[in-house]
Amino acid sequence: xxxxxxxxxxxxxxxxxxxxxxxxxxxxxxxxxxxxxxxxxxxxxxxxxxxxxxxxxxxxxxxxxxxxxxxxxxxxxxxxxxxxxxxxxxxxxxxxxxxxxxxxxxxxxxxxxxxxxxxxxxxxxxxxxxxxxxxxxxxx
Amino acid sequence: xxxxxxxxxxxxxxxxxxxxxxxxxxxxxxxxxxxxxxxxxxxxxxxxxxxxxxxxxxxxxxxxxxxxxxxxxxxxxxxxxxxxxxxxxxxxxxxxxxxxxxxxxxxxxxxxxxxxxxxxxxxxxxxxxxxxxxxxxxxx
DNA sequence: TGTATGATTGTATCATTGTACCAATTGTAT
DNA sequence: ATACAATTGGTACAATGATACAATCATACA
Numbered sequence: 001x002x003x004x005x006x007x008x009x010x011x012x013x014x015x016x017x018x019x020x021x022x023x024x025x026x027x028x029x030x031x032x033x034x035x036x037x038x039x040x041x042x043x044x045x046x047x048x049x050x051x052x053x054x055x056x057x058x059x060x061x062x063x064x065x066x067x068x069x070x071x072x073x074x075x076x077x078x079x080x081x082x083x084x085x086x087x088x089x090x091x092x093x094x095x096x097x098x099x100x101x102x103x104x105x106x107x108x109x110x111x112x113x114x115x116x117x118x119x120x121x122x123x124x125x126x127x128x129x130x131x132x133x134x135x136x137x138x139x140x
Numbered sequence: 141x142x143x144x145x146x147x148x149x150x151x152x153x154x155x156x157x158x159x160x161x162x163x164x165x166x167x168x169x170x171x172x173x174x175x176x177x178x179x180x181x182x183x184x185x186x187x188x189x190x191x192x193x194x195x196x197x198x199x200x201x202x203x204x205x206x207x208x209x210x211x212x213x214x215x216x217x218x219x220x221x222x223x224x225x226x227x228x229x230x231x232x233x234x235x236x237x238x239x240x241x242x243x244x245x246x247x248x249x250x251x252x253x254x255x256x257x258x259x260x261x262x263x264x265x266x267x268x269x270x271x272x273x274x275x276x277x278x279x280x
Numbered sequence: 281t282g283t284a285t286g287a288t289t290g291t292a293t294c295a296t297t298g299t300a301c302c303a304a305t306t307g308t309a310t
Numbered sequence: 311a312t313a314c315a316a317t318t319g320g321t322a323c324a325a326t327g328a329t330a331c332a333a334t335c336a337t338a339c340a
Contacts (some may be wrong), residue, residue: 008207012325013274026247038289043300049327070290073335093247097257100240107233111262117237118258124253131242152317178297189319194298210298211326223296282340289334296327305318310311 001037011103013048017056019099025065025076026092032078039074040069102110145186155186157196165205165216172218176206179214204232 005013024030033034039057040102042052044108053118060066070072104114143160164170176182182191200206208214217257223244244254246257 007209007212023243024246027243032256035219040289049326050290051292052326056326057290068290069334070332071288073334074330075291089247093244093249093253094257094261096240096243096247097254097261099259100236101258103236106232107229107236109233113233114237115258115262117234118241118255121234121237123240123253125241131238131245154317155294179299180297190298191320192318195318197298208298209326210324211296211311284339285337287334289319289332289333291330293328293330295326295328297322297324299324299334301320302318302322303318305316307316308314 001042001045005048011102013046013052015060015098015140016054017042017046018059021060022057022065022092023096025079026089030076032075032076036074036076141182141185143162153186153192154199157182157186158191161196161204164165170213170216172216174216175273176216185244 005016007013009016020051021036023092030036037045039053043053046053057066057068061068061074061112065077066074067077099112145197147153149156154222161170170176176197179190179193183193186193197206197208201208202212205217207217215238241254242262249257
């Protein structure tokens with residue numbers, strides 16, 4: 001469960017946690033039956049209060065993505081049928097793009113700049129068939 | 141945080157607070173990561189309304205000097221010199237786009253689909269001038 | 281087995297943080 | 311005096327944190 005929080009984005013921490021876990025489930029990083037970190041351990045990991053994690057877990061529980069059980073822990077639920085996940089995939093993809101735009105605009109990028117960069121990397125992707133790292137790695 | 145306000149100077153309180161804090165940061169009295177007083181405690185200290193302090197903090201936040209986080213507090217930010225941040229911005233942006241592509245491809249998106257979605261949302265952005273949610277999102 | 285006890289889980293509630301919105305006040309120009 | 315804009319204050323709200331609690335599990339021991 002390795003992801004970073006952005007305390008400056010204005011997006012509530014519990015929302016960030018919800019989105020991260022949703023993405024991990026859709027990507028298959030988390031499979032049905034897998035146990036999530038306890039509210040306390042994940043909170044310690046992310047340097048936030050465990051109530052904030054508990055809130056995220058509650059939302060995920062209400063969304064039918066996980067199952068939280070007092071005294072036992074929280075677990076990934078089985079995935080909905082393909083047509084549902086496909087719809088979910090589209091929504092998730094759109095939401096991902098939206099999130100990406102927010103992140104980029106926070107870095108001061110203009111729409112054209114984002115499109116240009118994406119176009120470049122997509123071209124590279126189509127040519128080489130692989131998603132290499134563009135000669136640098138992740139910063140904040 | 142010991143400074144006096146001049147209620148007769150004609151200079152708005154929130155401006156005085158902004159200038160004082162900027163000065164303290166430049167002098168090194170406040171270092172990156174330091175937590176500022178809460179809006180309410182500083183307001184009590186200075187005998188003004190906490191909204192006035194909140195206004196000062198908001199301006200400092202927009203200026204990139206501090207980071208205000210609802211429910212957590214406000215903290216001094218570290219800001220590298222302009223040329224560094226500009227270089228960093230480009231690298232961050234490229235790496236952000238790359239990460240985005242990775243995420244999207246894990247969701248099974250083809251290059252064209254990603255570009256198309258981004259184009260849509262960028263168009264919407266340019267038309268409305270705001271990055272509101274594309275009325276989708278959140279679970280099944 | 282059965283039960284007692286402590287550790288570990290999530291839950292409930294309230295305090296503390298900053299935010300949003302609008303009303304009241306103040307200063308200033310007409 | 312009046313009107314207007316800027317500043318400040320009041321109130322309600324949202325996000326996060328602190329604390330106490332309840333449910334479950336692990337362990338020891340009779």
